[in-house]
Each structure stands twice: as C-alpha cells, then as structure tokens.
Amino acid sequence: MKPCYGQEPGPPVDLFPVTIHFHGWLTALIKRVRRSNGLLTPPLHRRTSIKDLIESFGVPHTEIGSIQINRQAVSFDHIIEEESSVEIFPLRPTVNVLAPCLLRPKPLAAIRFLVDANVSKLAGKLRMAGFDTLYSPQWHDTELADIAEKKQCILLSRDIQLLKRKKIEFGHFVRETLPAQQLAEVIHFYDLSQEIRPFSRCMRCNGTLTPVPKQEILAQLKPLTRKYYHSFHRCESCRQIYWSGTHREPMENTLKELIQYRPLPY
Ligand SMILES: [Zn+2]
Numbered sequence: 001m002k003p004c005y006g007q008e009p010g011p012p013v014d015l016f017p018v019t020i021h022f023h024g025w026l027t028a029l030i031k032r033v034r035r036s037n038g039l040l041t042p043p044l045h046r047r048t049s050i051k052d053l054i055e056s057f058g059v060p061h062t063e064i065g066s067i068q069i070n071r072q073a074v075s076f077d078h079i080i081e082e083e084s085s086v087e088i089f090p091l092r093p094t095v096n097v098l099a100p101c102l103l104r105p106k107p108l109a110a111i112r113f114l115v116d117a118n119v120s121k122l123a124g125k126l127r128m129a130g131f132d133t134l135y136s137p138q139w140h141d142t143e144l145a146d147i148a149e150k151k152q153c154i155l156l157s158r159d160i161q162l163l164k165r166k167k168i169e170f171g172h173f174v175r176e177t178l179p180a181q182q183l184a185e186v187i188h189f190y191d192l193s194q195e196i197r198p199f200s201r202c203m204r205c206n207g208t209l210t211p212v213p214k215q216e217i218l219a220q221l222k223p224l225t226r227k228y229y230h231s232f233h234r235c236e237s238c239r240q241i242y243w244s245g246t247h248r249e250p251m252e253n254t255l256k257e258l259i260q261y262r263p264l265p266y
Helices: 024-029 050-056 117-128 141-150 179-189 214-220 223-228 248-260
Strands: 015-017 019-022 043-045 064-069 085-090 113-115 154-157 171-173 209-212 232-235 241-243
Touching (some): 024 085, 113 117, 117 154, 117 179, 214 232
Parallel strands (some): 113 154
Antiparallel strands (some): 015 043, 064 085
C-alpha cells in the first residue's frame, strides 16, 4: 500500500501518525517521500502491517535485517499501533541464511542462488567459484519469483520492484556494477569465502564437474590445449570440458579481487 496523507478517496478513514526511521543504506532506497536523515512521520491507516509500511516507501523487504517498534523487535506481519516509533535496520554482512531469525523463521537448507538477467554475468562467476546458481535470460519476473520460492534460492537482482514480491523471501539487491565486484560483494555479504570450490560447477549449465582422463577427450581438444594442459574436468550434464585455462586463471584473478575488495557500507 502507499503511504496515506489524508487525501484518499472513499469513506473517511481513521488515520494516525507514527515515526519511522530507516537506518544505514536503506535511506538510499527511499523514493518519492521526503527524506530527512531517514526520519519520516507519515499518517497511517489502522491495520497496516510493518511490511506494507516499509514497502510503501520503496524499500524491498529482502533488504531488511531487523525492525524495532518502541525498542521491541517485531516480525514483518506486526500491525502498527498509535504512537509507535519504528526503527528499521538493513541486513548487514555477514548474513547467515541457514539459520532462523525473527524476520525469516524458515531458513534455507542450502546456499543456492537465482540470478536475474540484470546481473547476468554474476551467474557465470558464481558458478566458476563453485556456487549452485540458477540462471536463464528467458525468465521474467513472475517466473523468477516462482523459482525463488519453489527452489528455495537467494534471488540476486538490481530490480527493486522484483525484490518486493511476496514469494521472494531471500534476496539481495546487488549494489556493485562490475561482475567481479558483484561476486566479491555477494561472497562478502554471505560470508562464503571458505566455500569457494573452483572446478566443481559448469559455468554454462550449473551441472557438476568431475575429473576426466585426458586420453578420453583427446579428440575434442584444440592443438594448443592438448599440448599445454594435462588436467581436465567434464560437466556431467552438458559434457563441456574445462581445464586450468578456463577456470584456474580466471579464478586467480577473482581471488585477487576478493582480497582487495573494499566492502560497501550498510
Ligand atoms: Zn554444463
């Protein structure tokens, strides 16, 4: 719902003011409404949930780490009452999606990403680092929301409207614009640096890679690859062949980026 300023058509409604304070980088997400250091005082309809209130300011629920009303932690479905002082804090690294919390009581069973087309190159980089990553340029917003729910994924996107969808419980607004930086952002945000497994995922299809003897694939190799490389992996799904020129060298550059990465403020 949109914030009400007392000009709604229809029957008279019972309005009351609350004070709402967005913290950290959430203030950058607030749109259309007067910003004053994140402190806002909109009049509200009765029976407004805190989730609706937050999203009425343009802030997706996926970016919220905790909510306090009159200094008490509350969940998204909490109904706001008169004279409430609402404090909204962003999710801040490091985020553990495998453990329950008040806002997300049902954690994920495993780390699995779903990548929106607006950060498409991040998909290949996540797979190169060994993370289970679903991606198709064909998927539109409704499909992405359905997949995020059914396959229990963390949706990575730069589309604020998409991240507001109810079905998307776990999501992250990717703030970096360069793919290598985006990978560093995600790894830092979810504290995954110890989970990097090069040569475990196919960059093309997300299938699992297994070692394959060079003799078995000799006919598929170009002369220079045949001459200079001796260790190979093959995708179990699409049969793509990988060697250190395809994974290790790009991965070494990625690791350098990770070490040098300066995390964004939250
Ligand atoms: Zn594959």
